[in-house]
Amino acid sequence: MKSVTTMMVGREDEQAELVAFVKSATGQALVLRGEAGVGKSSLLDHAAALAEQEGHVVLRAAGVEAESALPYAGLHQFLYPLLADVARLDAGTRAVFDAVFGGVQGDPPSVMTLGIAVCSLLARSAAQRPLLLVLDDGQWLDDSSADVCGFVGRRLAGSPVKLLVAVRTDLTSRFDTAALPELPIVALADEDAARLLDHWYPDLNRQVRRIVLEQAQGNPLALLELPAHFAGRSSDLPAEDLIGHHGVPLPRRLQRVFGTRIAALEERVRAELLMGALDGAGTPSGADALPGTRYGMRDADAAVAAGLLDIEVATGDFVFRHPLVRSAVVRMATPNQRRAAHLALAQVHRENLERRATHLAAATVDPDEDVADILEAAAESATRRGGALAAVTWLTRAAELSENHTDRSRRLADAAFVAGHAARLGQAHRLVQADFTSGSMQSPASVLAAAYQALYQDGDVRSTHRQVSAAIEKLRDGGPAAVSTVGGATASTVGGAEPEEVLTRLVILLLAISQYSGDRTAWESTHELLASMGCLVTERSRLYSGTWSDVTRHGAGWAGPVRQAAANLPDLEPWDVTRLGAAAYHLDILSQYRPHLQRVVDRELETGAVATGMVMLHLIMLDQMAIGEWAEAEDTGQRGLDLAAEHGHNLFAVQSRAYLAQLAALRGQVGRARDLQAEVDAWARPRGLGFLTQVADSAGATAALSSGDYEAAYLYAIGITQPGTFRPYAYQASRTLLDLVEAAQHTGRVEQARAHAVAARDAGLPLLSPRLGLITYGALAMTAESEREAAEMFTQAESHPDAARFPFELARIRLAHGIRVRHVQGRATARQYLVPAAEAFERLGAAGWTDRARAELRATGTPARASTLNLASLTWQERRIADLAAGGLTNKEIGERMHLSPRTVSSHLYRIFPKLGITARAALRDALSRTEEVSQV
Numbered sequence: 001m002k003s004v005t006t007m008m009v010g011r012e013d014e015q016a017e018l019v020a021f022v023k024s025a026t027g028q029a030l031v032l033r034g035e036a037g038v039g040k041s042s043l044l045d046h047a048a049a050l051a052e053q054e055g056h057v058v059l060r061a062a063g064v065e066a067e068s069a070l071p072y073a074g075l076h077q078f079l080y081p082l083l084a085d086v087a088r089l090d091a092g093t094r095a096v097f098d099a100v101f102g103g104v105q106g107d108p109p110s111v112m113t114l115g116i117a118v119c120s121l122l123a124r125s126a127a128q129r130p131l132l133l134v135l136d137d138g139q140w141l142d143d144s145s146a147d148v149c150g151f152v153g154r155r156l157a158g159s160p161v162k163l164l165v166a167v168r169t170d171l172t173s174r175f176d177t178a179a180l181p182e183l184p185i186v187a188l189a190d191e192d193a194a195r196l197l198d199h200w201y202p203d204l205n206r207q208v209r210r211i212v213l214e215q216a217q218g219n220p221l222a223l224l225e226l227p228a229h230f231a232g233r234s235s236d237l238p239a240e241d242l243i244g245h246h247g248v249p250l251p252r253r254l255q256r257v258f259g260t261r262i263a264a265l266e267e268r269v270r271a272e273l274l275m276g277a278l279d280g281a282g283t284p285s286g287a288d289a290l291p292g293t294r295y296g297m298r299d300a301d302a303a304v305a306a307g308l309l310d311i312e313v314a315t316g317d318f319v320f321r322h323p324l325v326r327s328a329v330v331r332m333a334t335p336n337q338r339r340a341a342h343l344a345l346a347q348v349h350r351e352n353l354e355r356r357a358t359h360l361a362a363a364t365v366d367p368d369e370d371v372a373d374i375l376e377a378a379a380e381s382a383t384r385r386g387g388a389l390a391a392v393t394w395l396t397r398a399a400e401l402s403e404n405h406t407d408r409s410r411r412l413a414d415a416a417f418v419a420g421h422a423a424r425l426g427q428a429h430r431l432v433q434a435d436f437t438s439g440s441m442q443s444p445a446s447v448l449a450a451a452y453q454a455l456y457q458d459g460d461v462r463s464t465h466r467q468v469s470a471a472i473e474k475l476r477d478g479g480p481a482a483v484s485t486v487g488g489a490t491a492s493t494v495g496g497a498e499p500e501e502v503l504t505r506l507v508i509l510l511l512a513i514s515q516y517s518g519d520r521t522a523w524e525s526t527h528e529l530l531a532s533m534g535c536l537v538t539e540r541s542r543l544y545s546g547t548w549s550d551v552t553r554h555g556a557g558w559a560g561p562v563r564q565a566a567a568n569l570p571d572l573e574p575w576d577v578t579r580l581g582a583a584a585y586h587l588d589i590l591s592q593y594r595p596h597l598q599r600v601v602d603r604e605l606e607t608g609a610v611a612t613g614m615v616m617l618h619l620i621m622l623d624q625m626a627i628g629e630w631a632e633a634e635d636t637g638q639r640g641l642d643l644a645a646e647h648g649h650n651l652f653a654v655q656s657r658a659y660l661a662q663l664a665a666l667r668g669q670v671g672r673a674r675d676l677q678a679e680v681d682a683w684a685r686p687r688g689l690g691f692l693t694q695v696a697d698s699a700g701a702t703a704a705l706s707s708g709d710y711e712a713a714y715l716y717a718i719g720i721t722q723p724g725t726f727r728p729y730a731y732q733a734s735r736t737l738l739d740l741v742e743a744a745q746h747t748g749r750v751e752q753a754r755a756h757a758v759a760a761r762d763a764g765l766p767l768l769s770p771r772l773g774l775i776t777y778g779a780l781a782m783t784a785e786s787e788r789e790a791a792e793m794f795t796q797a798e799s800h801p802d803a804a805r806f807p808f809e810l811a812r813i814r815l816a817h818g819i820r821v822r823h824v825q826g827r828a829t830a831r832q833y834l835v836p837a838a839e840a841f842e843r844l845g846a847a848g849w850t851d852r853a854r855a856e857l858r859a860t861g862t863p864a865r866a867s868t869l870n871l872a873s874l875t876w877q878e879r880r881i882a883d884l885a886a887g888g889l890t891n892k893e894i895g896e897r898m899h900l901s902p903r904t905v906s907s908h909l910y911r912i913f914p915k916l917g918i919t920a921r922a923a924l925r926d927a928l929s930r931t932e933e934v935s936q937v
Contacts, residue, residue, distance in 0.1 A: 008042055009199065009220075010192030017183055018047040021164070022054060022132070027156030029163040031138070031175055034185030036251040036324055037221025040166035043185065044134050047164055051132040056162075057125070058132045063140030064280030065326075069390055070354055071382070072100050074145035078133060079118070082125045089124065093117045110602030111144075115151030122152070122161045130160040137323055138165040139173035150178030170251065187218030196220060201227045219250055221322060228307065229257045251324055258328040261306040270329070272297045273308070274341045276318070277329040278359075279348070295348055339363045354378050361397045369407070372398040376411065383418060383573060388609045392419045413502055416449045418609070444502045447471040451509055456611065459651045459687045461517040468510045469529055475503050476533050500536060507533075507541045508579065515548045515731075516651070518690025523549050523729040540579075547583035550729045555768050559587050569596045574604050578615040586731065588769035590623045591805065605643065614643055614652050621659055625666070626771070628807040628844050631907040633663055638903060654683050658695040665702035666808060667910055668847030673703040694720055694732035701739040706848030710746035717743050723752035724759045734765055734772055738812060741779045754783040770802035771809065778813035787824055790817070811840035815853050827860035834860065842914040850914045874915060881908045882916070886924040 008015070021030050032040045048058045061078040079101075086097050096109045096117040109117070125131060135141065135149065153163045167175050188196065193213060197204070204212070204227055216222035262270060275281070279295040297318040303309040308325050309318045320326045330338070342363035349355035357378035364371045375398035379391035395415035402408035451468050454460040507530065514526045530537050530545060543561055546554040565580050572580075581597060584590045597616045604613035617640035624633035637660045644652035661676035677696045684692035697719045704713035717740035721733035737760055744753035757779035766773035777797035784790035794817045797803065803810050818833030838853035874882065877898070884894045891902040891909075898905075909921065916927040 008039070008046060009196040010188050011039065011043065014043055014183065014185060015046060018043060018164075019050065021162065022047055022051045022056070024162070027159035027161045029153030029156055029165070029180045031178070031180050031182045032164070032166040032185050033169055033182050034166075035169050035187075035219070037219045037254060037322065038185050038187060039220045040185050041136055041322075042220070044136055044164060044166055048132065048134050051130075051162075054130075056130045056132045058134060060134045060136070062135065063137040063142075065140045065323075066278055066280040068140050068142050069358065069393070070142055071144040071390070072142065074135075074141040075118075075148055076101055076145075078135070078145070078149075079121065082121055085121060085125050089117075089120060093120050097121070110599060111147045111151050112602055113599060115148050115155070118148060118152050119155060119159075123159055126160040131162070133161070133163045135163070135165045138167040138175050139171040141173070141175075143174055146174035146178070150174065150180065153178065153180045170249070188220060188223075189218065193218045193220075193223060197223050197227070200224060215253070217250065221324075222250060222254055225254060225257050225307075229260065254324050255328040255331060258308060258325050259332050261308055262329055262332055265302055265306065265308075269300055269302050270333075271337070271341070272300050273303060273329045274333050274337060275345060276320070277326040278338065278341050278362075279345050295345060339365065353381055357394060361394065361401075364401055366401075367403040368401050369403045372401040372403075372407065372411065375401070376414075379414075379418075383609075388418050388574075388604070391415075410502075413444075413448070417505060444471045444475065444506055448502070448505055448509060451513070455509075455513060455516070456649045456651045459516075459654070459684065459689055461513050461519075461522070461688055465510065465513050465517065465522055465525075468506055468513060469525065472503065472506050472510065472529060472533075475506070476529075476536060500538075503536060504538055504541060507537060508544060511541070511544050511548055516689050516691045518694055518730060519688065520727075520729045540576075543583060544579055547586045550731070551586050551768050551772075552726045552734050552763050552765065553728065555587060556764070558583065559589060559769070562587055563589060563592065566592045566596075569593070574600065574609045574612045574616075578612050578619065581616070581619045585619060585622055586769075588626070588771035590619060591627065594620060594623045610643070610647060611649060611652075614640055614647075614649065617643070618652075618655060618659065621663075625659070625663055627805055630663060630667060630845055631911060634660070634907055635903065637663060650683075651689075654680055654689075654692055655695075658684075658692050658699070661699035662695060662702065665699045665706060667845050668706045668849070669910075670703045670707045670848075673699050677703070690729075691731065694730055698732045698736050698739070701736060701743065705739060705742060706846070708848070708852070710743050713739060714743035714747050714749070723749070724755035726759065726763060734760070734763075734768075737765075737772075737779055738775050738809065741782055742812075742816070745782065750783070753779075754785070757783040770800065771806050774800045774803055774806055774813070775809055778809065778816070781813065782816045782820075790820060807840050808844055808846065811837045811844070811846075811849070811853075814840075815849070815856065819856055822856070822860060831857070831860050831862060835862070845910045845914050847910075847913055874912065878908055878912050878915075881905060882912050882924060882928060885909060885921060886928055 017030075021028065032043055034040050048060065051058050059078060059081055061074060063074055067073040083097070083101065086094055089097075096114055099109060100114060122131060122133075138146065138149075141149070149163065149165070153165075156163060163180075165175060165180070167173050187193075190213075193216065197209065197212060197216075200223075201209075208227065212223065212226045215226060262273070265273075275295050276297040281294040281297055297309070300309055300318050304311060304318070308321055310321055311317070312319045333341070339362065342359040346356050346359035346363060349359065353374070357375050360371045360374055375394045379394040379398070382388070382390040382394065392415050395411050395418065399408045399411035399415060402411055447467055447470075451464040454464050510526055510529075514522050517523075527545065527549070530541070543558055546558050547562070562580060562583050566584070569577050569580075577593075577596065577600070581590060581593045584593050597620050601613050601616040601620065604610065604616065617636055621633045621636040621640065624630070624636060637656055641653055641656035641660065644650070644656055657676050658680045661673050661680060664670075664673035664676060677699045680692055680696040683689075684696065697716045701713045701716035701720075704710070704716060717736055720736055721727040721730055721740070723740060723744060726733040737756065741753045741756055744750070744756065757776070760772075760776040760779060765776045774797055777793050777800065781790050781793035781797060784793055794813065797813050798810070814833045814837035818830045818837060821833060822830035834853060834857050838850065838857055841850040841853050880898065881894055884897065885891075889897075891905040894900070894905045895902045900908075916924070918924065918927045
């Protein structure tokens with residue numbers, strides 16, 4: 001049988017495109033898209049041959065359906081010939097590849113991190129000769145690899161690397177949304193189809209020729225395969241009786257063609273083909289260069305003679321003639337034949353956990369505890385590599401293969417738990433319903449799934465608190481034996497799960513519900529229940545209980561354990577990372593966790609625990625707000641909001657809006673802050689979500705302070721807590737200390753301001769967290785009854801070891817102290833506090849606070865903009881944006897000119913305003929003219 005790639009007829013336009021692609025002086029990517037058999041592989045061969053003639057190094061890979069669930073299998077296949085170059089990369093980049101391919105324990109990288117590492121590797125490998133990466137059947141590449149290929153493909157400009165990908169139009173793939181340039185490959189024109197057929201079959205019977213052309217519809221593979229199918233048959237037999245009707249898709253009809261040849265083979269040869277097809281073997285064109293990862297077919301010369309296999313010239317290996325042959329082999333095998341092949345392949349891959357699990361899952365019919373254990377272990381491996389969705393599949397299959405109901409229930413509970421964290425709340429509910437319908441009463445696992453759905457979709461903290469508390473009480477009253485048997489873990493599970501895992505999950509969910517409620521009664525009920533459980537409550541759960549509830553009353557002593565846990569983050573499940581991150585936030589030591597969160601968040605949002613990834617975004621945003629990265633925080637918050645809305649997590653969506661309201665208030669965007677605050681309040685207050693209504697009130701207080709409305713600020717602040725006390729379980733009570741003190745002072749409530757500052761000191765806030773220490777000393781300095789105390793407390797604040805980590809709070813304290821010093825010691829002394837305060841507010845983009853600091857500086861006799869912020873402080877990009885905005889262009893129009901998103905333009909403008917000493921877009925033209933005049937003097 002002649003190869004499809006031996007001769008190419010037609011395709012002049014496509015060949016011209018590929019010539020231009022290969023000879024281009026800069027790197028780029030191109031996706032060929034067409035139906036099965038239309039000639040994509042021939043075009044890839046043509047481009048590869050041309051590239052070799054032009055001096056390129058060509059690396060080839062192919063997606064294989066059997067490997068589409070194995071993370072990074074395709075990327076490993078692609079990069080295997082280059083991995084020797086990894087040793088010459090820097091240590092950080094080597095660690096990324098070790099984590100993915102080397103089996104080394106460590107943080108699984110995000111797409112961005114791995115993509116950057118791949119770009120570095122490709123650049124080094126292409127330093128001497130340009131490089132062409134050729135990927136066939138991209139629709140079957142595993143998601144992790146496809147995402148990295150898309151990332152790299154969008155960043156090849158200016159490099160000596162090109163990427164060429166072929167995908168089928170009838171199958172969805174990650175390349176559908178990769179935003180790479182595409183070249184559609186359509187059927188041959190009638191004239192070209194006839195020329196191709198006549199070239200290979202010049203003696204074909206006229207009637208058969210007509211039927212082939214009609215049936216092939218310009219598809220080159222069909223044109224070459226159908227004549228052989230008709231050989232020896234009656235020439236007057238209708239074509240429909242031979243290969244099916246036109247209503248059947250052409251790929252299916254071609255599978256029937258190959259099926260007749262497969263059926264004629266000996267059983268032994270068919271078994272070899274089946275082993276190869278199920279393991280992804282026999283991928284042509286050099287893609288099997290990675291040794292030891294696929295089954296090698298043997299003694300299959302009869303399949304070569306039948307036109308089903310070819311022999312790879314470079315390796316001598318058998319390769320499938322076309323992916324449709326592989327599909328036909330699998331389709332024609334009986335269920336028993338497929339299971340036997342999978343079982344044999346599981347033995348072949350006994351050293352590869354995930355490949356072995358894949359084959360065992362397909363080979364096993366009856367319950368088998370050993371197989372279920374292996375699937376559990378594979379699920380744990382996948383989860384820690386960011387593959388939560390694959391873990392759900394393996395855990396569900398493990399439950400199906402469990403030998404007793406207890407193990408089945410536990411595994412379904414685990415699958416539901418992971419599905420819930422992967423933002424698959426509906427799937428989680430269906431999994432526990434499957435457990436319920438199989439004969440069990442309502443289990444703790446079903447309570448978990450139902451409560452997750454009610455909490456995160458509907459914001460229900462009242463009924464979920466009752467339901468989860470009741471489930472915990474049931475387990476507690478049953479004693480340790482009940483804990484190990486009711487709806488959850490038995491005494492031993494693969495992967496390290498403890499017998500009390502379901503109980504622990506319930507406890508942590510109850511803590512989360514209590515946290516969102518922000519209600520004293522709910523929290524006291526939770527603490528009472530946990531106290532009654534004794535040793536059934538883990539130390540980690542006690543840590544969450546102390547830090548999430550009320551750091552003023554229960555947070556002492558937990559900072560050390562939280563810091564120690566930061567060293568072990570790579571060994572933890574993603575949801576454990578976010579739980580500890582929340583504890584770190586309440587203790588104001590989140591910056592230690594943020595590097596890990598940023599390394600893994602993209603991974604979780606792509607293929608892992610999506611809901612957990614959304615929490616990671618919240619934590620990253622909160623830290624960005626704390627340390628003054630406000631433009632970045634805006635982008636993070638908007639990303640979190642978009643994802644929460646997409647996945648139906650209404651609670652997370654409102655939480656994102658609440659944080660965005662706080663950020664807008666800090667930046668002096670009073671209207672936006674109040675709009676977001678109203679949205680949050682309207683959704684959260686009727687549901688009793690005190691955690692969110694407190695954030696909304698906090699945003700209201702900060703916005704009012706920014707605009708100088710101190711009475712409104714005071715009313716918002718006392719809505720959170722009364723002066724002189726810190727309302728129990730109101731987590732914003734301590735965090736809004738400065739807001740209440742300043743608002744009280746500016747409205748003449750000096751005694752209340754002093755009482756609140758003293759209450760903070762007496763409550764021991766400086767010992768609980770660095771931020772609370774800073775603002776407590778600042779509040780004491782603001783309200784001091786003597787100048788000596790004011791100076792001492794201000795020195796305590798300014799010299800705090802972590803003061804620089806909280807630039808906004810430090811600037812507020814400096815501003816307040818500068819105002820006090822001006823009235824007592826004079827203008828010259830005050831400037832040393834007011835100038836750094838004004839500069840800090842300007843850098844942050846805190847518009848209202850910048851205006852107030854400048855006004856105070858003018859009162860000291862310092863000229864306006866004494867901090868030297870002018871046009872020279874703008875970057876080139878900022879100056880260009882400022883000029884365009886001053887000319888009347890909208891953010892969208894500016895973005896189109898500068899290739900930026902409107903949101904990015906907005907972020908730049910809010911950094912530009914304070915640098916120019918303005919707070920609104922309308923003042924841009926005058927500010928630019930004024931600063932230019934000053935700079936020319």
